[in-house]
Amino acid sequence: MRKPIYHILFWITYTLYFYFSGWITAPEKFGQLHNFIKNILISVIEMIILFYTLVLCIFPKTLPKKKYQLLAVLLISLGILAVLGNAGVVYVFTQLISNNTFNFYRSCTVGLNNLYLSLNFSLAYWFATAFVQNVRKQNEAELRKSSLEQSILEAELSSLKNQINPHFFYNSLNFLYAQALPLSKRLSESVMLLSEMLRYTIKENNLEGKVCLENEIKYIRNYIYIKQLQFSEPLNVYLEFNGNIGYRRILPMTLSIFVENAVKFGELHKIESPIRIVFSTQANHLFLTLSFRLKKGIDSHDVDEDLQEVRRRLYIAYFNKHSLKLNYENNIQKIFLRITL
Numbered sequence: 001m002r003k004p005i006y007h008i009l010f011w012i013t014y015t016l017y018f019y020f021s022g023w024i025t026a027p028e029k030f031g032q033l034h035n036f037i038k039n040i041l042i043s044v045i046e047m048i049i050l051f052y053t054l055v056l057c058i059f060p061k062t063l064p065k066k067k068y069q070l071l072a073v074l075l076i077s078l079g080i081l082a083v084l085g086n087a088g089v090v091y092v093f094t095q096l097i098s099n100n101t102f103n104f105y106r107s108c109t110v111g112l113n114n115l116y117l118s119l120n121f122s123l124a125y126w127f128a129t130a131f132v133q134n135v136r137k138q139n140e141a142e143l144r145k146s147s148l149e150q151s152i153l154e155a156e157l158s159s160l161k162n163q164i165n166p167h168f169f170y171n172s173l174n175f176l177y178a179q180a181l182p183l184s185k186r187l188s189e190s191v192m193l194l195s196e197m198l199r200y201t202i203k204e205n206n207l208e209g210k211v212c213l214e215n216e217i218k219y220i221r222n223y224i225y226i227k228q229l230q231f232s233e234p235l236n237v238y239l240e241f242n243g244n245i246g247y248r249r250i251l252p253m254t255l256s257i258f259v260e261n262a263v264k265f266g267e268l269h270k271i272e273s274p275i276r277i278v279f280s281t282q283a284n285h286l287f288l289t290l291s292f293r294l295k296k297g298i299d300s301h302d303v304d305e306d307l308q309e310v311r312r313r314l315y316i317a318y319f320n321k322h323s324l325k326l327n328y329e330n331n332i333q334k335i336f337l338r339i340t341l
Contacts, residue, residue: 053078291335
């Protein structure tokens, strides 16, 4: 039903075919306007009503759910209505406009024939549409698979670049930590946290490319702590956890991107409007809710633009298994994320 012009063209073509085929075989019945209305137009209108009743109402409620008994009852009911409807309309037409004699048996036969043709058209349309949709879904699945494979390949190449002698970085950070320890506790803690975060981004994953949700949240905690060390004033960031997060796994750096986005664009030092980050789990669902006041000169479009990459990752890794909504009101940005793990 996305392109009604095709439906309109089909019914016009069918009406013309109906008319010319009837005119060739029986020109005396189709040459006059009232005969055209009675023999063709009424039947075509009835078929249109029957067709869309079947396609839009009856088939969607019965065929996908295999409710064949209900389908039979509805078809019988529709057949009775088609017979009585056609007979009633033709009777009124012959009494008011045409001088022809009303034939009840013929009108009932025409009504059943209209139902038969509409049923054939609607079944053909239904199964053809289902076939096209199935092919489209298969093509989309292949495209997602190809995109995922390409993303994995890009991630592997990026990982190879990042893992060029990672022990060198670890050893260097450990050396810097040892050197900074007697000089500054804040500096030494920063170096140690950076070492942990680096290790997480490079090594913390399994064969599926996923990490423990607990480690992802630990990375977020470290990120917020590192940001706190950069400021003399305390950061107003509120973290809340609900549910069990110990045994679940998630695509790495998925949740942290949203937190980084909030810290990047949100007000960090206003007590009355802290950055609120709430993680919760329920059954096999993970929920993330963020709320923060935007900095001056920042609008919701900047937030949305910054999240395009993570949108792509969610689409590939959690297709049909996630929802992401952004809401902006009174300079407060809210982000709602749900993932089926």
